[in-house]
Amino acid sequence: MLLKSINPANGETVHEYPESQWEEIDTTIRSVKNAFHSWKKTSTQKRIDHVKKLAHLLDIRKENLAHTMTIEMGKPIQESRAEVEKCICLCNYYCEHIDEFLRSKSIPTEATESYVSFQPLGVILAIMPWNFPLWQVFRCAIPSILAGNTMVLKHASNVRLCHRHRRFISRV
Structure with missing residues (x-):
């Protein structure tokens, strides 16, 4: 089955995507589970460094990401930009406060x-709606x-193009 991203402004198909196959899903879950074993041992500072790099990449790609959201879901461009900027702020906020949040408390x-x-905890499964394709994931x-x-992320099928742009997150 093909999934379609349709521009709500003009009804045109933006892109078509094959539905994920069970083998691909299984491989992804196993890969993420294996990555957890080393990621949990990674220092908080290194994790922070990765998230800061991600925030920087979001800033660099802000216009491209905003344009994609606008085309795929009909969100006004200024709202799409604001969503990207909100994600950058979230990254910075958590980088600044994560030590405090994770500190053991008597x-x-x-x-x-x-x-x-x-x-x-391990592998977290997130099933996300379509209306804020970056913000819902980042929060x-x-x-x-x-x-x-x-x-592991299962995003709404109608914002697959936005999902494809987020793949750079896993490489940070």
Whole structure:
């Protein structure tokens, strides 16, 4: 089956994509699971460095990403740019505060010592809607990967072109 991205402004097909096959999905999940074992051991500073690089790439590609969102989903270009900029701000915010968010916290109990500790969980599955194709992903992915997790994304089928542009995230 082919999935189609259709420009809502003029009804034209922007692009057609083959539906993912089970073998491809299985390979992706195994790859992400394998990556988790090393990513969870990566220092927080190195994770921060990767996310800062991602924010920089978003800034460089802002116009291209905004144009893609506008064509594929009919979002006004200024709103598309704002979505990219919001993702850049989110990256910077979490880079600045992640150490504080992940710091173990003592809690008062009747025990000798009680605390909350934040540890990587593993592979996070995110199933995302179409309306904010970058923001919805980033608000979930950035804190998750900074915490040492890896992520598999299942995005809405009508924003596949936006999804293809996000593949550079996995290479950062």
